[in-house]
Amino acid sequence: MNCVITEKNRLKENIFDFTVKCPEMAVKTKPGQFLHILCGGSAYLRRPISVCEVKNGEEIRFIFQVRGKGTEELSKSEVGESLDILGPLGSGFKIDNFDGITALVGGGIGIFPLLELAKRLGKRTVVMLGFRSADDVLLIDEFKKYxxxxxxxxxxxxxxxxxxxxxxxxxxxxxxxIDTVYTCGPTPMMKAVSAVAAAADIPAQVSLEERMGCGIGACVTCACTVGGKRKRVCKDGPVFNASEVEWNG
Ligand SMILES: Cc1cc2nc3c(=O)[nH]c(=O)nc-3n(C[C@H](O)[C@H](O)[C@H](O)COP(=O)(O)OP(=O)(O)OC[C@H]3O[C@@H](n4cnc5c(N)ncnc54)[C@H](O)[C@@H]3O)c2cc1C
Ligand code: FES
Structure with missing residues (x-):
């Protein structure tokens, strides 16, 4: 689907904040789902980027770090241009009928999908964000609102x-x-969060990050082992119950 960029901000040297107009996608998007974006240039495969926020039921905001050629190319797109986006993809966080106290634990660029989750969960949440240093801190005031x-x-x-x-x-x-934990961030951090949650007997959901190809369950590039079975992070996840994930290393 072609989605027009309505807002673009540079949050840090290599972190960009985009909003695209896409009413059909926005109405059905759940926190934890992702967009598969055609970035342009020589990056022929789409790149997965999490939904950070659904705005006014008709726009989707996503924030990304420039890592390689795909995100570099994407960062050059400007307001008014269209992006070819597939989505929303993946299963997202499970929050149905949940009214307990939640901890949202994010690290680095993994904090982005937690913002829409914080919005939907409401005030009974405590958010814990980890960064390398104060210079890397992002979105704190926005998380405070929710x-x-x-x-x-x-x-x-x-x-x-x-x-x-x-x-x-x-x-x-x-x-x-704390009744439940949601986490997204670097794999070692999510593994440690899962261990802390398990020790305290608190259910946890993790949003895994694997390299992707098709993004729709057809190529198995993103396979990982969950609950003793091979699962596709793009289609069966990216969110899984932490207790079922087999962490490598
Ligand atoms: C479900 C999902 C949601 C994501 N959400 C976000 C987001 O909200 N914001 C954001 O900044 N990034 C996010 N990412 C990561 C993002 O997709 C990659 O950084 C991007 O695809 C890199 O593409 P590239 O062409 O710029 O870099 P490439 O040239 O493809 O790779 C550059 C470097 O990044 C590494 N890399 C690429 N993809 C991944 C990956 N999936 N996991 C770990 N390392 C990788 C490569 O090994 C290489 O070292 C997400 C990934 C997934 C799977
Ligand atoms: S990326 Fe193709 S199956 Fe997940």
């Missing part, structure tokens, strides 16, 4: 807790009530 509390950890101690975001989760699980 969440009860926002806690920050930085690896170098330049803002918030000095150390890992999983330290915050551990403390929170010991001192306060």
């Amino acid at each position: 969440s009860d509390r926002v806690l920050v950890a930085t690896d170098d101690g330049s803002l918030g807790h000095s150390g890992l975001v999983t330290d915050l989760l551990k403390t929170e699980a010991e001192e306060n009530r």
Whole structure:
């Protein structure tokens, strides 16, 4: 589907924030789903980027880091131009009828899909965000609008807790009530979050990130083992129950 870019902002040197107009996609998008975007140039395969926010029921916002040729090309697109986007793809986070207290744990560029989730869950959420340093911090004020509390950890101690975001989760699980955990970020972080949640007997959902080809379940590029079976991250996920994921390494 062709979607016109309605807003473009550069949040950091290599992080871009785009909004596209796509009413048909926006109305059916759930947090945790992703868009498969044709980036242009010599990047023939689409690139998966998470939905960060659904705006006014007719626009979708996504934020991405320039990593290689696809995202580099995408970053050159301008307001008024159209992007060829497939979506919304994947299963998204399960939030049906949930009214407990949730912890959203994000690391680095993995925080983006948690924003729409925070919006939909409402105020009974505590958000924990981990970054390398204060210079990398993003979206904190936006998370504050939708969440009860926002806690920050930085690896170098330049803002918030000095150390890992999983330290915050551990403390929170010991001192306060948490009924469920949602997480997205680097694989080692999600593995650690899953271990903390399991030790505290709290169900957790993780959003896995694998390299993708087709994005619609046909090529198996994105296969990983969940619940003892081979699953396609693009179609069966990217969100899975943490207790079923077989972490490599
Ligand atoms: C479901 C899903 C949602 C995603 N959401 C976002 C998002 O919201 N914002 C964002 O910035 N990025 C997101 N990504 C990652 C993004 O898709 C990749 O960074 C992008 O495809 C890289 O394409 P490229 O052509 O720029 O880089 P390439 O030239 O393809 O690769 C550049 C470098 O990035 C590594 N890389 C590429 N893809 C991945 C991947 N999937 N996992 C780990 N390493 C990878 C490569 O190994 C290489 O080192 C998501 C990925 C998935 C699977
Ligand atoms: S990317 Fe083709 S099956 Fe998942």
